Structure formats: C-alpha cells, structure tokens
Amino acid sequence: MKPDVPPRLLLVYPATHKLGWARWFQLPSFSLQMVAAATPPNWEVVMADEVHDHIPFDGDFTLVGITAMTHQAVRAYKIADAFRAKGIPVVLGGIHPTVLPGEARLHADAVVIGEAEPVWEGLLDDLLAGRLRDSYRAPIPTGNRLTVPRARREILAGRRYLTTKTLQAGRGCPYDCPFCTVTNYFGNTFRYRDPEEVLAELRSFNRGLMVFLDDNLLGDPERAKPILAGMKGLGLRWGGQANLRFAEDPELIRLVAESGCAGIFVGIESVTGSHANHPKTGSRYTQADLIKRIRDAGIVVEASIIFGFDDHDEGIFEKTVRYLEECKPSLPTFHLLTPYPGTALFRRFDEEGRLLHKDWKRYNHSEVVYRPRLMSAERLYRGWIEARKEAYTWPAVLSRVLANPHGRLTTLAYNVLRKGPNDLLGREEPCNG
Ligand code: B12
Structure with missing residues (x-):
C-alpha cells in the first residue's frame, strides 16, 4: 500500500432486480452502516x-466488503468474483455467508x-499486515446488553430513501421459530442497548419518520418501556416489529401509542395449530383479542401470515381469509413459507428430499421452493395469490x-398502497413445482 494514502473500503449492497421509483421507498442497508461504524477512522x-x-x-x-x-x-x-478477478480482496458477511460460510468462501478471500x-x-x-485468514467467526452473543457504536449514516449521502432514520434498540430473540434464522446466530436473549444511548440517538433524528430494525423491539417489556417513555414529545413517528404478546401489557400498549407509533408489524404466522408460533402464542389471550387491543389503542397493526406449513391443506386460504375478516388487523400481509438455509425447517426439508432446488435467488418468499405436504406447489402458489386478492377487495x-x-x-392509506400490487397479481410465472 502507498504510504500516506488511507486504505479504502468499498461496502456493497447487492440488488436482485431493478426497482424503478420504488427505490426511493426502501430502507438503506443497516448492516453496512454498522460495518462502516466498526471500521477504524483511518479507513x-x-x-x-x-x-x-x-x-x-x-x-x-484496498478491500471490498x-x-x-x-x-x-x-x-x-x-x-x-468480478473484484477478485481484478486482484482486489473481497470479504463476504451477513446472514447468508454466516449460515453457509463454506459456499461463500468460494467467492471471497475471507468470510465474516x-x-x-x-x-x-x-x-x-490482518489484511494490512498481509495475514488475512479464511474466516472470522464472531462468538454467538450471550447476555442481555448490546454495546455497539451508532450507525454511520453519512455513507448513504446522495441517495433518497424512505428514511435514513433507522436504528436498533436491541438484537436477538429467544423464540427460535423453526423458519427463522435469528436465534441460532444472534443469540437466544434480547440484548438491549443502554436506553439513554438509544434516546440520545433518537433525539438526534430531530422529528419525522424513523424505523426500529430490532428482531423484536418489545420482546422484553421492562427494557422497552423506558425507551418508549422517553420518546414522548420527540415528534417522531415510528415503525417496528414485535411479538403480538406485547398487547398483554396495557401499560406497554399505552406507551407504544403515546410514543408516536405509526405501525407495528407482528407475525401471526399461521391460523392453524401451534407448530408455527407456539412459544409466541402461549398466551391466555387469543390472537384476535390481542389484535383488537392494539387497534383500540389507535395503533396500526400489520399482521404477517405464512402459507405452506405441513398442516396446511387446500382449505387454509379460505380459513385464513375468514379469520382475518373476524379479527381485522389493520393490514394483513401474506408470505410463502421459505426454508432458509441455517434454519431447522431447511434441514428437515433437505433431509426429507423436499427442496425443489437450491437456487438462492428464488428463495424470496414469492416462489414455492419446496414440496408442500398436503397440496401441490402450484396450488400453494395459486392459493397465496387468491388470498391476497380476496383480503384486499374493497369490502374487506x-x-x-x-x-x-x-x-x-x-x-385506509396503507391498505390502498398494498391493494394496488395485490390487484396486479397472477400474471407471473406460477411456481417451481
Ligand atoms: C430489519 C430487517 C429487515 C428490514 C431491512 C431494513 C434494512 N434495509 O436494513 C426489512 C423489513 C426491509 C426487511 C426485509 C426483508 N427481510 Co429482513 N430482517 C430484518 C432483521 C430483523 C434485522 C436485520 C438488520 O438490519 N440487522 C442489523 C444488522 C446490523 O445486523 P446484520 O444484518 O446481521 O449485520 C451484521 C452481521 O450480519 C454482519 N454483516 C452483515 N453484512 C455484512 C457485510 C460484511 C462485509 C461484513 C464484514 C459483515 C456483515 O455485521 C453486521 C453488524 O454486526 C433480520 C433478522 C436478523 N436479526 O438478522 C431480518 C432478516 C435479515 N430478513 C429476512 C428476510 C427473509 C427478509 C425479506 C426477504 C422478507 C420478505 N418477505 O420480503 C425482505 C428482503 C428485503 C430486501 N431488501 O431485499 C431474513 C433473511 C434470511 C435469509 N437467510 O436471507 C432475516 C434473517 C429474518 C429471518 N426471519 O430469518 N428485513
């Protein structure tokens, strides 16, 4: 390296398809802002x-990450591959290289x-000293404190996003749902940052829309409450994701409403059985009760449904739409079950020979990539589309x-925004099976 010239790091967020004007409504990669924050200032x-x-x-x-x-x-x-062909070393990181480091290593000088x-x-x-290793493994996090620097938002300059005011109050989740990657790699505890530090960062946002990128912002109510209480009067409208069980606690619901919540995303997952969401729904209230409590507090609740679990037959679509008509979350969203590598679900489907392929770009929640147990892949795909359309008719x-x-x-505004794309559904290629 030339003396006196600072080393230069390029951080890349890959895109899978062109987004057109919709790119202005995306959230910027928080992962890369945090890698930038962990980079010493001489870079x-x-x-x-x-x-x-x-x-x-x-x-x-000097390096591409x-x-x-x-x-x-x-x-x-x-x-x-393209950077390495030019002789520039590459490091791969993030959830996919984390779960499949051997595969990632084929395309990188090192994997985090x-x-x-x-x-x-x-x-x-190590890189600057010429002793870069193949892989760098961070310990699986434990404890309940998260100590990380603030995100480096200046690397986003010059682009337009929905908002650049994003942060994490904490990381990790103990629930270990079979279709989710979080517990195995980010620890089975809720690790929260110091609430004062979170509030100081929130104050620096100076009003407007902000989004919490926590796995489960309200997972530990007693640690979330001081943050929400401190947000009152900051003039922020916020969104985030949480477990429906937060609605068991009336004080927490009140704080969520008073702190400026613009909408909260919760996973209902499946309206049948307890396989999908058992630890999260072990509640004395029904999901419908909890959703009603949130709505009654004036909080917009987006409820995410997944189709394709092993106890789902062709009747699941109708059953789900009727269920949603009864409990009326402000905004339902529908996903196809996707067995991501690194999850218990992936291991099981792989062992059972049910994965249709391992073409990762098609592991995107909008294609069926495995053989469902009680219906065909084609039926699952069609049912997903029908349910989305039916849940977004004007009467619904x-x-x-x-x-x-x-x-x-x-x-109304959120629903109309979601209705548009749903009305256009059904023109794509059906599925892979
Ligand atoms: C917030 C979030 C979102 C936000 C993203 C906002 C944003 N742009 O930042 C939204 C809601 C938009 C979103 C959307 C989706 N998400 Co999401 N999301 C998350 C969540 C909860 C946190 C991600 C995050 O920002 N973490 C904070 C950062 C700092 O952590 P991190 O990403 O892990 O990065 C750290 C390390 O991984 C590493 N690292 C990461 N990149 C790199 C790169 C280098 C070079 C290095 C050295 C290190 C490194 O260092 C970072 C700092 O410690 C995770 C769950 C999780 N805990 O990972 C799911 C998660 C990442 N999402 C997931 C999925 C599936 C999706 C969707 C495909 C869902 C869908 N139905 O559409 C979409 C894809 C959107 C897209 N852009 O294409 C899955 C991914 C599984 C997989 N194997 O791919 C996860 C893991 C959840 C799960 N259930 O398993 N998501």
Missing part, C-alpha cells in the same frame, strides 16, 4: 447500494461469520378501516 469508507448505484468495478479499493441475505447471494458472489463488531477491526489489521379493506376507529385515514 476511507465508500458505499455502493446497487438499488441506487452502479458498482464501481474500476475503483481503487459485500453483505448478503440468501436471495442476494448469487448476485453477491458475481460481484465478488456472525456480527462484524467483535472481529472486523482485527480482520482489517373498508371493514378493516371501520374497525380502526382511531386511525382510519392511515389504515
């Missing part, structure tokens, strides 16, 4: 968000397994709006 950090930018393949970089969720992995590997913060500075030192939308006495306009 110059540049970001390429492929949703917005061309990748600067001809740039002069690329993040990848599973659906981005194929593109990430292509970008990595798990969180960057504990290992990143050491990796950069209006009944949800009327059931949300304190947030009718917002609920």
Whole structure:
C-alpha cells in the first residue's frame, strides 16, 4: 500500500432486480452502516447500494466488503468474483455467508461469520499486515446488553430513501421459530442497548419518520418501556416489529401509542395449530383479542401470515381469509413459507428430499421452493395469490378501516398502497413445482 494514502473500503449492497421509483421507498442497508461504524477512522469508507448505484468495478479499493441475505447471494458472489478477478480482496458477511460460510468462501478471500463488531477491526489489521485468514467467526452473543457504536449514516449521502432514520434498540430473540434464522446466530436473549444511548440517538433524528430494525423491539417489556417513555414529545413517528404478546401489557400498549407509533408489524404466522408460533402464542389471550387491543389503542397493526406449513391443506386460504375478516388487523400481509438455509425447517426439508432446488435467488418468499405436504406447489402458489386478492377487495379493506376507529385515514392509506400490487397479481410465472 502507498504510504500516506488511507486504505479504502468499498461496502456493497447487492440488488436482485431493478426497482424503478420504488427505490426511493426502501430502507438503506443497516448492516453496512454498522460495518462502516466498526471500521477504524483511518479507513476511507465508500458505499455502493446497487438499488441506487452502479458498482464501481474500476475503483481503487484496498478491500471490498459485500453483505448478503440468501436471495442476494448469487448476485453477491458475481460481484465478488468480478473484484477478485481484478486482484482486489473481497470479504463476504451477513446472514447468508454466516449460515453457509463454506459456499461463500468460494467467492471471497475471507468470510465474516456472525456480527462484524467483535472481529472486523482485527480482520482489517490482518489484511494490512498481509495475514488475512479464511474466516472470522464472531462468538454467538450471550447476555442481555448490546454495546455497539451508532450507525454511520453519512455513507448513504446522495441517495433518497424512505428514511435514513433507522436504528436498533436491541438484537436477538429467544423464540427460535423453526423458519427463522435469528436465534441460532444472534443469540437466544434480547440484548438491549443502554436506553439513554438509544434516546440520545433518537433525539438526534430531530422529528419525522424513523424505523426500529430490532428482531423484536418489545420482546422484553421492562427494557422497552423506558425507551418508549422517553420518546414522548420527540415528534417522531415510528415503525417496528414485535411479538403480538406485547398487547398483554396495557401499560406497554399505552406507551407504544403515546410514543408516536405509526405501525407495528407482528407475525401471526399461521391460523392453524401451534407448530408455527407456539412459544409466541402461549398466551391466555387469543390472537384476535390481542389484535383488537392494539387497534383500540389507535395503533396500526400489520399482521404477517405464512402459507405452506405441513398442516396446511387446500382449505387454509379460505380459513385464513375468514379469520382475518373476524379479527381485522389493520393490514394483513401474506408470505410463502421459505426454508432458509441455517434454519431447522431447511434441514428437515433437505433431509426429507423436499427442496425443489437450491437456487438462492428464488428463495424470496414469492416462489414455492419446496414440496408442500398436503397440496401441490402450484396450488400453494395459486392459493397465496387468491388470498391476497380476496383480503384486499374493497369490502374487506373498508371493514378493516371501520374497525380502526382511531386511525382510519392511515389504515385506509396503507391498505390502498398494498391493494394496488395485490390487484396486479397472477400474471407471473406460477411456481417451481
Ligand atoms: C430489519 C430487517 C429487515 C428490514 C431491512 C431494513 C434494512 N434495509 O436494513 C426489512 C423489513 C426491509 C426487511 C426485509 C426483508 N427481510 Co429482513 N430482517 C430484518 C432483521 C430483523 C434485522 C436485520 C438488520 O438490519 N440487522 C442489523 C444488522 C446490523 O445486523 P446484520 O444484518 O446481521 O449485520 C451484521 C452481521 O450480519 C454482519 N454483516 C452483515 N453484512 C455484512 C457485510 C460484511 C462485509 C461484513 C464484514 C459483515 C456483515 O455485521 C453486521 C453488524 O454486526 C433480520 C433478522 C436478523 N436479526 O438478522 C431480518 C432478516 C435479515 N430478513 C429476512 C428476510 C427473509 C427478509 C425479506 C426477504 C422478507 C420478505 N418477505 O420480503 C425482505 C428482503 C428485503 C430486501 N431488501 O431485499 C431474513 C433473511 C434470511 C435469509 N437467510 O436471507 C432475516 C434473517 C429474518 C429471518 N426471519 O430469518 N428485513
């Protein structure tokens, strides 16, 4: 390396398809902002968000770091191969390289397994000293405190996003749902940051829309409450995801409403059985009761449904739509079960020979990538589309709006935004099976 020239790091967020104007309504990669934050100040950090930018393949970089969720992995590997062909070393990190480090290593000089913060500075030192190792494994987090620097938002400059005011109050989740990657890799505890530090960062946002990127913001009510209480009067409207069980606690519901919640995302997962969401629904209240409590507090609740569990037969779509008509979450969303590598679900389907392929770019929640047990892959795909359309007919939308006495306009707006794409459904290729 030339003396006096700072080392240059390029951080890449790979895109899987062109988004057009919808790119202005995305959230920027928080993963890369945190990798940037963990980078020592003597490094110059540049970001390429492929949703917005061309990748600067001809740039002069000391190192390229690329993040990848599973659906981005194929593109990430292509970008990595191109930089390595030019002699620039590449590090891959993020959830997909974490769960399949051996595969990622075929396209990278080093792989970061798990969180960057504990290992990143050491990796950069090793690189500059010419002793880069194949992989750097962060310990699986334990304890209930999270100590991380603030995200480095300046790397986002020059692009337009829905908001750049995003942060995590905590990481990790103890529930260990079979279809989710979080518990195995980010620890089985809720690790929260110091509430004062979170509030200081929130105050720096200076009003407007912000989004919490926690796995489960309200997972530990007693630790979430001081943060919410401190948000009152900050002029922030916020969104985030949580477990429906937060609605068991009237004080927590009140604090969520008073702190400026614009909408909360909860996983209902399946309206049948207890297999999908058992630990989360071990509640003395029904999901419908909890949803009603949230609505009554004037909070918009987005309820996520997954189709394709092993006890789902062809009747599941109708059953789910009727259930939603009864409990009326402000905004239902529907996903196809996707067995992500690194999950118990993936291991089981793989052992049972039920994976249709391992073409990672198609592991995107919108294609059936495995053989369902009680219906064909084709039927599952069609049922998913039918349910989405049926849940977004005007009568269905209006009944949800009327059931949300304190947030009718917002609920209507969110529903109309979701209705548009749902009405256009059914024109794509059906599925893979
Ligand atoms: C917040 C979140 C979102 C936000 C993303 C906001 C944003 N742009 O940042 C939203 C709601 C938009 C979202 C959408 C989706 N998400 Co999401 N999301 C999460 C969640 C809860 C947190 C991610 C996060 O920001 N964490 C904070 C950062 C700091 O942590 P991190 O990403 O792990 O990064 C750290 C390390 O991994 C590592 N690292 C990461 N990248 C790199 C790169 C380098 C070079 C290095 C060295 C290290 C490194 O260092 C970082 C700092 O410690 C995770 C769950 C989880 N805990 O991972 C799911 C998760 C990432 N999402 C998931 C999925 C499936 C999706 C969707 C595909 C869902 C869908 N139905 O559409 C979409 C995809 C959207 C897209 N852009 O293409 C899955 C991914 C599984 C997989 N194997 O791919 C996860 C793991 C949840 C799960 N149930 O398993 N998501």
